[in-house]
Amino acid sequence: MERFAELLDRLVLTPSRNGKLRLLTDYFASVPDPDRGFGLAGLTGGLDFPAIKPAMLRTLVEERVDPVLFAYSYDYVGDLAETVSLIWPGEAGRADAPALSEVVERLSRTSRSEAPTVMARLLDGLSPSGRFAAIKLATGGLRVGVSARLAKQALASFGDVEVQEIEELWHGLSPPFTALFAWLEDKGPKPENAAKAPFRPVMLSHAVAEADLPAIEPATYAAEWKWDGIRVQATAEDGVRRLYSRTGDDISGAFPDLMEAMDFEGTLDGELLVGDPRERTGTFSDLQQRLNRKTVSRAMLANYPVFIRCYDLLASGARDTRALPYTERRELLESFVRELPPDRFDLSPTVSFRSWQELDEKRCNPPHPVIEGVMLKKKDSPYLPGRPKGPWFKWKRDPFTVDAVLMYAQRGHGKRSSFYSDYTFGVWTGPAEDPTLVPVGKAYFGFTDEELRQIDKYVRDNTVERFGPVRSVRADRSHGLVIEVAFEGLARSSRHKSGIAMRFPRISRLRWDKPTHEADRLETLEAMLPTAMAAASGK
Amino acid sequence: MIRPHDLLRSRPEGLFCPGGGFYIDPVRPVERALITHGHADHARAGHGSVLATRETLDIMRIRYGEGFAGAVQEAQLGETLNMNGVRVTFHPAGHVLGSAQISVETGGTRIVASGDYKRSRDPTCAPFEPIRCDVFITEATFALPVFTHPDAAGEVARLLRSLEQFPERTHIVGAYALGKAQRVIALLREADYDDTIYIHGALEKLCTYYEAAGVSLGPLQAATVEQSDAAPPAGAIIIAPPAAIDDRWSRRFSDPLASFASGWMRIRQRARQRGVELPLIISDHADWTELTATIRDTQAAEVWVTHGREEALVRWCEINGLAARPLHLAGYEDEAE
Numbered sequence: 001m002e003r004f005a006e007l008l009d010r011l012v013l014t015p016s017r018n019g020k021l022r023l024l025t026d027y028f029a030s031v032p033d034p035d036r037g038f039g040l041a042g043l044t045g046g047l048d049f050p051a052i053k054p055a056m057l058r059t060l061v062e063e064r065v066d067p068v069l070f071a072y073s074y075d076y077v078g079d080l081a082e083t084v085s086l087i088w089p090g091e092a093g094r095a096d097a098p099a100l101s102e103v104v105e106r107l108s109r110t111s112r113s114e115a116p117t118v119m120a121r122l123l124d125g126l127s128p129s130g131r132f133a134a135i136k137l138a139t140g141g142l143r144v145g146v147s148a149r150l151a152k153q154a155l156a157s158f159g160d161v162e163v164q165e166i167e168e169l170w171h172g173l174s175p176p177f178t179a180l181f182a183w184l185e186d187k188g189p190k191p192e193n194a195a196k197a198p199f200r201p202v203m204l205s206h207a208v209a210e211a212d213l214p215a216i217e218p219a220t221y222a223a224e225w226k227w228d229g230i231r232v233q234a235t236a237e238d239g240v241r242r243l244y245s246r247t248g249d250d251i252s253g254a255f256p257d258l259m260e261a262m263d264f265e266g267t268l269d270g271e272l273l274v275g276d277p278r279e280r281t282g283t284f285s286d287l288q289q290r291l292n293r294k295t296v297s298r299a300m301l302a303n304y305p306v307f308i309r310c311y312d313l314l315a316s317g318a319r320d321t322r323a324l325p326y327t328e329r330r331e332l333l334e335s336f337v338r339e340l341p342p343d344r345f346d347l348s349p350t351v352s353f354r355s356w357q358e359l360d361e362k363r364c365n366p367p368h369p370v371i372e373g374v375m376l377k378k379k380d381s382p383y384l385p386g387r388p389k390g391p392w393f394k395w396k397r398d399p400f401t402v403d404a405v406l407m408y409a410q411r412g413h414g415k416r417s418s419f420y421s422d423y424t425f426g427v428w429t430g431p432a433e434d435p436t437l438v439p440v441g442k443a444y445f446g447f448t449d450e451e452l453r454q455i456d457k458y459v460r461d462n463t464v465e466r467f468g469p470v471r472s473v474r475a476d477r478s479h480g481l482v483i484e485v486a487f488e489g490l491a492r493s494s495r496h497k498s499g500i501a502m503r504f505p506r507i508s509r510l511r512w513d514k515p516t517h518e519a520d521r522l523e524t525l526e527a528m529l530p531t532a533m534a535a536a537s538g539k
Numbered sequence: 540m541i542r543p544h545d546l547l548r549s550r551p552e553g554l555f556c557p558g559g560g561f562y563i564d565p566v567r568p569v570e571r572a573l574i575t576h577g578h579a580d581h582a583r584a585g586h587g588s589v590l591a592t593r594e595t596l597d598i599m600r601i602r603y604g605e606g607f608a609g610a611v612q613e614a615q616l617g618e619t620l621n622m623n624g625v626r627v628t629f630h631p632a633g634h635v636l637g638s639a640q641i642s643v644e645t646g647g648t649r650i651v652a653s654g655d656y657k658r659s660r661d662p663t664c665a666p667f668e669p670i671r672c673d674v675f676i677t678e679a680t681f682a683l684p685v686f687t688h689p690d691a692a693g694e695v696a697r698l699l700r701s702l703e704q705f706p707e708r709t710h711i712v713g714a715y716a717l718g719k720a721q722r723v724i725a726l727l728r729e730a731d732y733d734d735t736i737y738i739h740g741a742l743e744k745l746c747t748y749y750e751a752a753g754v755s756l757g758p759l760q761a762a763t764v765e766q767s768d769a770a771p772p773a774g775a776i777i778i779a780p781p782a783a784i785d786d787r788w789s790r791r792f793s794d795p796l797a798s799f800a801s802g803w804m805r806i807r808q809r810a811r812q813r814g815v816e817l818p819l820i821i822s823d824h825a826d827w828t829e830l831t832a833t834i835r836d837t838q839a840a841e842v843w844v845t846h847g848r849e850e851a852l853v854r855w856c857e858i859n860g861l862a863a864r865p866l867h868l869a870g871y872e873d874e875a876e
């Protein structure tokens with residue numbers, strides 16, 4: 001347990017992604033089974049102990065410590081778990097301190113009535129840091145800036161395999177992951193993904209830069225509209241149905257309406273949207289009504305039904321189609337979608353064009369407001385995991401948009417003075433393996449009152465530092481809020497550290513769903529500088 | 540037996556002994572000052588005369604120059620002086636080199652002003668000696684039950700482990716220039732770290748003084764020098780004042796990793812606020828366990844609490860049947876560690 005506690009303590013204070021990766025790989029390399037596997041499960045949210053409630057801890061500690069001294073302490077420390085871990089009477093770090101696997105076992109076996117005794121006995125045996133880890137683990141509050149994606153990346157570096165291999169296996173594995181570690185250490189075979197309907201790593205695109213287009217023959221690419229929803233993967237196998245986000249998180253629970261309609265065998269890649277594809281495609285803010293919800297009301301299902309606009313077919317029945325060229329997959333997709341319920345699935349239409357000029361005009365005058373640009377897909381390319389350069393491009397419509405990360409927030413004025421409503425955002429720069437954020441602009445409109453409240457809360461919950469009315473917000477490779485910023489133009493500027501000034505930046509939407517490391521890089525903005533602008537602003 | 544209040548009382552200048560005509564650790568210039576130790580909030584320049592241990596006097600000279608007081612007198616630990624009928628004795632406090640508690644006694648009443656102190660082991664100074672007394676004046680820097688300092692050797696082991704894990708990163712350890720810096724260096728040497736340790740310019744004189752006073756610190760070198768070939772290599776340990784760790788100064792080194800050796804590092808939010816990646820819980824002040832054990836050791840019937848979180852320690856004394864009150868003395872810094 002103490003090794004896990006030390007790992008958590010270091011992870012939470014290590015800002016760089018590479019630093020976190022090294023801490024994780026060292027942990028996997030030096031901690032034996034089954035502890036390392038339970039550690040991995042703890043970090044990726046794979047452990048759940050419903051019998052333990054935070055309120056119980058308060059009762060336990062007040063039975064042991066003078067309430068006045070506890071109140072002074074809690075007031076000073078500010079965090080209940082931390083206060084309890086520090087104030088708990090007992091010697092630090094006993095020789096018989098329980099191992100992580102033992103903690104997990106005792107916590108998972110306990111009934112609600114026994115839980116206080118079990119928890120107290122665990123805390124008696126641990127050091128303050130071990131107690132903190134045990135409490136956070138037991139109450140499900142491990143927030144150490146490690147996404148499931150980062151943990152998978154660490155496993156990949158630990159075993160020197162591609163992260164996509166881990167992602168593909170992931171949903172078939174369970175704690176303590178002994179077979180996975182054996183494979184990664186060359187001591188066992190690669191685990192077969194026994195789970196039905198596994199996640200298949202998603203193919204992503206690069207933003208098109210002005211220099212890219214002249215080098216490409218238009219006839220070798222197909223174009224589709226880029227829809228403004230969220231990218232998903234719907235997969236069904238032998239009666240098991242799963243909806244994954246593009247990072248492999250299982251989001252099935254929030255979309256029972258869609259799951260019910262997934263009466264097929266295969267894997268679809270598409271855009272999740274609100275509405276009925278035969279009549280109406282809702283906006284992104286309609287879709288937001290359905291995101292990040294634990295429970296879905298009947299009214300919600302009726303007012304905001306979801307459907308998938310299908311882009312690609314990764315598996316049809318038992319056949320893996322990913323190695324086929326785009327054009328062949330597209331033909332299979334067309335006949336596949338034809339068999340599906342038309343209120344829940346439709347086909348993303350292609351856009352015909354002969355020249356970039358023609359496509360640019362269509363891009364600037366899309367037939368539907370929920371279109372945010374076009375996708376270019378190389379006709380002979382297979383479906384590749386990750387973000388290969390070349391086969392897929394996204395070409396967004398004007399105004400220009402960029403995905404940036406929120407860095408600072410400042411109190412507003414007038415009726416907004418009680419909210420953090422002025423936002424400074426940045427994009428990535430520096431080496432790809434260890435980039436830093438550089439501020440590129442400020443925005444103070446473009447969001448609804450409800451969104452303002454959400455961002456305000458986010459800012460308060462994630463403040464790193466305060467300077468007068470300004471708060472700096474946690475923003476690193478694994479933690480932070482991505483905002484899509486729309487703007488009218490860009491100019492070079494020596495006054496700004498980034499070398500770039502934005503014209504009329506505004507928040508076009510909040511990307512709660514998007515991991516920060518997928519926000520844009522400064523090079524993307526540089527490629528949009530005036531020469532690039534001239535070609536794009538032909539509307 | 541005279542009443543404690545008539546023996547020592549607080550005045551705006553500091554703790555005053557009317558019978559002896561002196562102040563202990565006064566914050567404003569006075570005629571006659573007794574100084575517990577060399578930290579700036581206790582030892583100030585400009586007094587008419589100063590009585591302190593030789594090390595404290597030397598440290599004041601280093602910090603303020605030759606003329607820091609009108610006259611100086613050296614106190615020998617354990618030796619009693621008579622000052623206008625008040626018996627004054629200095630005893631080791633275990634806080635930093637030269638630190639002392641001051642016992643003041645007359646008419647059958649003894650009060651011990653402990654200054655700052657700790658009970659845990661420190662290779663750079665003499666250990667604290669509990670003195671029986673009627674009134675014990677205790678500091679309260681870490682006087683909350685959440686402050687329990689772990690074994691300092693274990694913390695230094697964590698620093699060395701991080702160095703193994705991140706050998707390309709320069710580990711910059713923030714440590715107060717007087718006491719903490721030298722203690723961290725001495726602990727590293729005890730842990731068999733033999734490489735050159737690099738130090739910030741603000742630490743140089745005091746480290747030289749500690750060496751001269753017989754505290755061996757091993758090979759030290761200035762962290763910033765003109766010739767670039769003498770610069771600390773990647774993976775070196777640099778000791779610097781706390782303000783320097785997240786400053787421009789630290790950015791010149793190879794991929795700096797900010798560490799901070801302080802009792803405050805027990806609280807995660809404190810580490811987070813300062814951008815510390817590797818908090819080391821090493822304190823020169825007593826933690827809660829040491830504070831309460833020390834109060835018991837002195838067998839004092841009354842406790843005056845100053846210099847920090849008075850209310851929690853006063854509460855503990857009440858629960859344990861001891862008379863206690865906060866002693867409000869101006870001018871001491873909460874953060875002085």
Ligand SMILES: [Zn+2]
Nearest residue numbers: 576578634655
């Ligand atoms: Zn001090």
Ligand SMILES: [Zn+2]
Nearest residue numbers: 578580655875
């Ligand atoms: Zn002090």
